[in-house]
Amino acid sequence: MTCCHPDGELRGIKTVTVTDLVSYEDALASYDPVMGLEVHVELGTKTKMFCGCSTTLGAEPNSQVCPVCLGMPGALPAVNATGVESAVKIGLALNCEIAEWCRFARKNYFYPDMPKNFQTSQYDEPIAFNGYLDVQLEDGEVFRVEIERAHMEEDTGKSTHVGGATGRIHGASHSLLDYNRAGIPLIEIVTKPIEGAGERAPEVAKAYVTELRELIKALGVSEARMEMGQMRCDVNLSLRPIGREKFGTRSETKNVNSLRSVERAVRFEIQRHAAVLSSGGTIIQETRHFHEDTGSTTSGRIKEEAEDYRYFPEPDLVPVAPAREWVEELRGGLPELPRLRRGRLQQDWGIADHEMQSVLNAGAIDLIVATIEAGADSASARKWWMGELARRSNEDGVELTALPITPAQVARVSALVAEGSLNDKLARQVIEGVLDGEGEPDEVVDKRGLKVVSDEGALGAAVDEAIAANAAVADKIRGGNLAAAGALIGAVMKITRGQADAKRVRELVLERLGVQG
Numbered sequence: 001m002t003c004c005h006p007d008g009e010l011r012g013i014k015t016v017t018v019t020d021l022v023s024y025e026d027a028l029a030s031y032d033p034v035m036g037l038e039v040h041v042e043l044g045t046k047t048k049m050f051c052g053c054s055t056t057l058g059a060e061p062n063s064q065v066c067p068v069c070l071g072m073p074g075a076l077p078a079v080n081a082t083g084v085e086s087a088v089k090i091g092l093a094l095n096c097e098i099a100e101w102c103r104f105a106r107k108n109y110f111y112p113d114m115p116k117n118f119q120t121s122q123y124d125e126p127i128a129f130n131g132y133l134d135v136q137l138e139d140g141e142v143f144r145v146e147i148e149r150a151h152m153e154e155d156t157g158k159s160t161h162v163g164g165a166t167g168r169i170h171g172a173s174h175s176l177l178d179y180n181r182a183g184i185p186l187i188e189i190v191t192k193p194i195e196g197a198g199e200r201a202p203e204v205a206k207a208y209v210t211e212l213r214e215l216i217k218a219l220g221v222s223e224a225r226m227e228m229g230q231m232r233c234d235v236n237l238s239l240r241p242i243g244r245e246k247f248g249t250r251s252e253t254k255n256v257n258s259l260r261s262v263e264r265a266v267r268f269e270i271q272r273h274a275a276v277l278s279s280g281g282t283i284i285q286e287t288r289h290f291h292e293d294t295g296s297t298t299s300g301r302i303k304e305e306a307e308d309y310r311y312f313p314e315p316d317l318v319p320v321a322p323a324r325e326w327v328e329e330l331r332g333g334l335p336e337l338p339r340l341r342r343g344r345l346q347q348d349w350g351i352a353d354h355e356m357q358s359v360l361n362a363g364a365i366d367l368i369v370a371t372i373e374a375g376a377d378s379a380s381a382r383k384w385w386m387g388e389l390a391r392r393s394n395e396d397g398v399e400l401t402a403l404p405i406t407p408a409q410v411a412r413v414s415a416l417v418a419e420g421s422l423n424d425k426l427a428r429q430v431i432e433g434v435l436d437g438e439g440e441p442d443e444v445v446d447k448r449g450l451k452v453v454s455d456e457g458a459l460g461a462a463v464d465e466a467i468a469a470n471a472a473v474a475d476k477i478r479g480g481n482l483a484a485a486g487a488l489i490g491a492v493m494k495i496t497r498g499q500a501d502a503k504r505v506r507e508l509v510l511e512r513l514g515v516q517g
Helices: 024-030 081-093 198-219 259-278 324-332 338-349 353-361 365-373 378-386 388-396 407-418 424-435 441-448 456-469 471-478 482-495 502-512
Strands: 031-042 105-108 118-121 128-136 142-154 158-162 174-178 185-191 231-241 251-256 286-291 296-302
Touching: 024 031, 024 198, 024 259, 031 198, 031 259, 081 128, 081 142, 081 185, 081 198, 081 324, 118 142, 128 198, 142 198, 198 231, 198 259, 198 338, 198 353, 231 259, 251 259, 251 296, 259 286, 259 296, 338 353, 338 365, 338 378, 353 365, 353 378, 365 378, 365 407, 378 388, 378 407, 388 424, 407 424, 407 441, 424 441, 456 471, 456 482, 456 502, 471 482, 482 502
Parallel strands: 251 286
Antiparallel strands: 031 185, 031 231, 105 118, 128 142, 142 185, 158 174, 231 251, 286 296
């Protein structure tokens, strides 16, 4: 794998081209990682943050715009009240202090996908600040991530670069701009520097974003679907020699959009930074792009400092001053938060800590709960989501929630197994058919002819055929070796193309051979 700083002499800083990454173990033997995670959450409001344009996905490009979000002269913004309420809820759930008075600022930067050429955000006066989120690692250890701030802002539009090989602006012949997304409400949640994670830094980063996603979904302020860009993480990372207190120069890997990728981005950047530093080079403060296919990052642009954005207070918006009574009313209405809910569900389901952690890591909690609510028992709901469906999601490289099957459909498959119409083998084929778009579970059963053979005559005939073809095995069973019955059961399953109830087949085999089970 290649890791390069091709910039040469840049702003008077000597850089070094590195051809091999340092191993992760060697990197951690010499350096201590420090992280900062910035998570952007797209709120699920019906209208944009500062105008009344719709936020519905999938509309024709540039059809959900108005003079305000297009930055026309004289057009005045107004704050989305639901956006403010969502921001306060998030701040409270993150144990933050809620500002008694805050205001918006203009962040000045060249935004080709923001028509007014500045972003309305919050700078030194965020609505929520000084909080924390406790996250549980895979071995049960709880790690506290401190929150610097959660502030309100707006999203940019969408740029599509055409004509190049990579889909990026470099090498493209032209770019297309869609301003439908410009102005959609965002909450940016910024951590304080995360120290002390050591070799577990990638795991801590993934656990934090996982817990934050669960919290956001529980609050109902966003679906937080990372694969759709509703939640994105910028990974800031620096290394410092072990024993030093001063932070190293950071890099910022932008818009990482899956839990696995957050973990991989942290790991890669630790190895890359260590390789540059160990080779005598200097880390450049820059933004970087993460590549899903290789798990690597590449250079983007030199990273600005806050002063480079020339923030100043937004003159067209009045300050936001959440009434204390209203804030406390929102606090009292917060739903059961994810860690408490997981503890309750774990007790209800009767599973161990590591099993619950696996369910959390897979993003399957809500799917399992919905499947149980649709009629399945907890054991079968977990079995299908954490077994067959988890396997399929891994094969397809998508989140469980992105699979084309609903909890109600999984519950129906479970019911068919419970009533004896399907066995597990046939049920897997039904799930496969639903995922492949063949219809509802009952339709797949009919189309593929997958029902369990329940006719006693047909089943008895298959048992007789298997006994006749395996006389030696039958004699072993008559002699008291009941374990040998498995061979005859397998023979019957082969005869019936897997469409027999194995329990009933065993009963018939022993009955035919005059053996008590």
